[in-house]
Amino acid sequence: MSPILLAVAPIFGLILIGFTLYRFEFPGTGFWPVSERLTYYVLFPALLIGGLSGRSFDASALGLAVTLLLSVGGVSLVLVFMRRLLPMDGPAFTSVFQGAIRPNTYVGLSVAAALLGPDWMTLSAVALLTLVPLVNVLCVLVLARHGGNGGGALRTLQELGKNPLILSCVVGFLMNGFSITLPVAIQDVLDILGKAALPMGLLAVGAGLRFEGVLCRIWPVAVASVAHLLILPLVAFGCSILLGLDELSRNAALIYTAIPVSVSAFILARQMGGDHRVMALIITVQTILSACTLPIILTLLGS
Numbered sequence: 001m002s003p004i005l006l007a008v009a010p011i012f013g014l015i016l017i018g019f020t021l022y023r024f025e026f027p028g029t030g031f032w033p034v035s036e037r038l039t040y041y042v043l044f045p046a047l048l049i050g051g052l053s054g055r056s057f058d059a060s061a062l063g064l065a066v067t068l069l070l071s072v073g074g075v076s077l078v079l080v081f082m083r084r085l086l087p088m089d090g091p092a093f094t095s096v097f098q099g100a101i102r103p104n105t106y107v108g109l110s111v112a113a114a115l116l117g118p119d120w121m122t123l124s125a126v127a128l129l130t131l132v133p134l135v136n137v138l139c140v141l142v143l144a145r146h147g148g149n150g151g152g153a154l155r156t157l158q159e160l161g162k163n164p165l166i167l168s169c170v171v172g173f174l175m176n177g178f179s180i181t182l183p184v185a186i187q188d189v190l191d192i193l194g195k196a197a198l199p200m201g202l203l204a205v206g207a208g209l210r211f212e213g214v215l216c217r218i219w220p221v222a223v224a225s226v227a228h229l230l231i232l233p234l235v236a237f238g239c240s241i242l243l244g245l246d247e248l249s250r251n252a253a254l255i256y257t258a259i260p261v262s263v264s265a266f267i268l269a270r271q272m273g274g275d276h277r278v279m280a281l282i283i284t285v286q287t288i289l290s291a292c293t294l295p296i297i298l299t300l301l302g303s
Helices: 003-023 031-054 060-081 089-102 107-117 117-145 153-160 164-177 184-207 214-242 245-256 263-271 276-300
Strands: none
Touching: 003 107, 003 184, 003 276, 031 117, 031 164, 031 184, 060 089, 060 107, 060 117, 060 214, 060 245, 089 214, 089 245, 089 263, 089 276, 107 117, 107 153, 107 184, 107 245, 107 276, 117 164, 184 245, 214 245, 214 276, 245 276, 263 276
C-alpha cells in the first residue's frame, strides 16, 4: 500500500469516527460545539505556539507563500469572471466560492504532520499565515457583493485580527525573530495540549458532516468540489514549478490546496447571507471525496 495512503487513512478514519459518534449522540449533542471551541481557541494555538518555538525559517518560506497567493488568487478570479455563466443565484455562488478556496486547517495540519517530516510545523505556519487572512478577505468581499443580506463585512474583517490561528502563528514567528525560548515547564504544557488538537479537530470535522438534500443541489456542490480538490492543487503545482520550490515546500503547497473546505465556511455563510444549506453539503461532499483525491494528488504530483 502507498505510504501516502497509509499516512492519510487514519486521518479520515478519525473523521468517520466523529461522524459515527455524532449520529449515536455520544457523548451528547451538546459536546461537539463545546469541543470544537476548545480545539479552536486553546488546543490549536497551543500546538502552533509550542511547535514554532525554536524553529528557523529560510527563503523557501517566501516561495511557499507566493505559490499559495497566486493559486488562490487565480482560482478566485476565474470564479468571479464565470459568475454569470453559472446557473445559480448569488447566495449559492458565495458558497461555491468559499468551497473552492477555503482550506480545512484541521485536516491540513494533520496531513502535514504525517507527511512533511520534522519541518511540518514551520511549513504549516507559513501556509496558515498566508491562507487564513487571504481566503477570509476574499470570501467576505464576495459575500458582501452576492450574499442575501450583503452586510457584516466590516465586523467579519475585524474578527481576522482576533483569529486564534493567525495570532498563534504571529506569536510563534515573533518568538523566533527575537530568539525567545519558552521555559521548559510551559513548553511541556503546550506540547501536551497540542497533542490533543489534531484528533479533537478531526473528530469535530466528522461530527459536522450533513447529507440531507445533496442530490437537489448537485450542481453547485460539483463545481466547488472540482475547483477545490482538482483545479486548485493543479494550479499550485504549476506555480511551485515556475517558482522553483524545493520538494518539501511543493508538497506543503499541494497539501494545503488539496484538502477539503473548512467547516467555518458554514458559519460565515449563515452570518452574511450565503446559502448555508448548499455550504453544508459542499463541506460534506468535499470531505468524503478528498479521502480519495488527496492521496491521488499527492502521489501523482508530490515528491
